[in-house]
Amino acid sequence: xxxxxxxxxxxxxxxxxxxxxxxxxxxxxxxxxxxxxxxxxxxxxxxxxxxxxxxxxxxxxxxxxxxxxxxxxxxxxxxxxxxxxxxxxxxxxxxxxxxxxxxxxxxxxxxxxxxxxxxxxxxxxxxxxxxxxxxxxxxxxxxxxxxxxxxxxxxxxxxxxxxxxxxxxxxxxxxxxxxxxxxxxxxxxxxxxxxxxxxxxxxxxxxxxxxxxxxxxxxxxxxxxxxxxxxxxxxxxxxxxxxxxxxxxxxxxxxxxxxxxxxxxxxxxxxxxxxxxxxxxxxxxxx
Numbered sequence: 001x002x003x004x005x006x007x008x009x010x011x012x013x014x015x016x017x018x019x020x021x022x023x024x025x026x027x028x029x030x031x032x033x034x035x036x037x038x039x040x041x042x043x044x045x046x047x048x049x050x051x052x053x054x055x056x057x058x059x060x061x062x063x064x065x066x067x068x069x070x071x072x073x074x075x076x077x078x079x080x081x082x083x084x085x086x087x088x089x090x091x092x093x094x095x096x097x098x099x100x101x102x103x104x105x106x107x108x109x110x111x112x113x114x115x116x117x118x119x120x121x122x123x124x125x126x127x128x129x130x131x132x133x134x135x136x137x138x139x140x141x142x143x144x145x146x147x148x149x150x151x152x153x154x155x156x157x158x159x160x161x162x163x164x165x166x167x168x169x170x171x172x173x174x175x176x177x178x179x180x181x182x183x184x185x186x187x188x189x190x191x192x193x194x195x196x197x198x199x200x201x202x203x204x205x206x207x208x209x210x211x212x213x214x215x216x217x218x219x220x221x222x223x224x225x226x227x228x229x230x231x232x233x234x235x236x237x238x239x240x241x242x243x244x245x246x247x248x249x250x251x252x253x254x255x256x257x258x259x260x261x262x263x264x265x266x267x268x269x270x271x272x273x274x275x276x277x278x279x280x281x282x283x284x285x286x287x
């Protein structure tokens with residue numbers, strides 16, 4: 001079967017990730033859409049480690065490691081520096097986890113989005129601070145176990161609606177993606193490269209140790225998140241929203257939740273409430 005995914009690989013074998021790491025799949029497909037002439041700015045997160053030490057990095061592109069809170073600010077400076085040297089072609093990408101995006105880096109992210117800085121911000125969202133031992137972040141869903149949500153019922157708070165926060169800045173391009181839909185994901189990164197101004201992509205990235213799932217199930221879980229309606233694949237371009245993968249016959253959310261040990265404390269009532277929330281969301285946006 002012929003696909004539209006470029007065959008060129010900019011990510012090498014020998015990275016330092018866990019087996020089944022969704023963030024490495026995300027990086028691989030992102031690079032296929034972005035291509036060469038790209039610079040990464042990475043704050044504290046799993047990818048601070050996964051790339052490996054220079055000169056033996058697992059990606060064939062320059063990487064600047066920034067402070068936890070400053071990925072968007074550092075990316076702004078890198079882009080300005082490139083332009084000052086006459087280089088307007090090189091793409092600057094801030095690549096951060098959910099902790100560095102939903103929480104610690106939100107101020108810098110908001111400032112760059114409000115100024116419409118000319119770079120791409122990517123949040124690979126594995127729904128907790130996985131690099132430091134699975135602590136709850138603003139991206140952790142309700143009912144999910146983490147090391148900092150003691151008790152049988154997991155996180156007591158719903159996941160922060162980061163999409164709504166970012167879209168409130170009226171940026172030129174916003175999208176969601178996940179590695180199970182590789183062509184959709186690669187296309188969105190290629191599109192983001194061509195857009196001018198502030199772009200944002202949130203990638204759902206399964207984490208086997210944190211999600212307490214089997215490493216072989218990472219792509220399956222990515223697909224189930226979409227098929228159950230818990231994670232919508234959509235993009236917003238100049239204010240116009242479009243669902244990229246319609247799900248006319250959604251699977252029950254339990255198919256996704258019960259495949260992960262982090263949700264083992266969910267009660268039937270909590271699962272039913274989550275199902276009602278998904279149903280209401282899709283009734284509002286159409287199928």
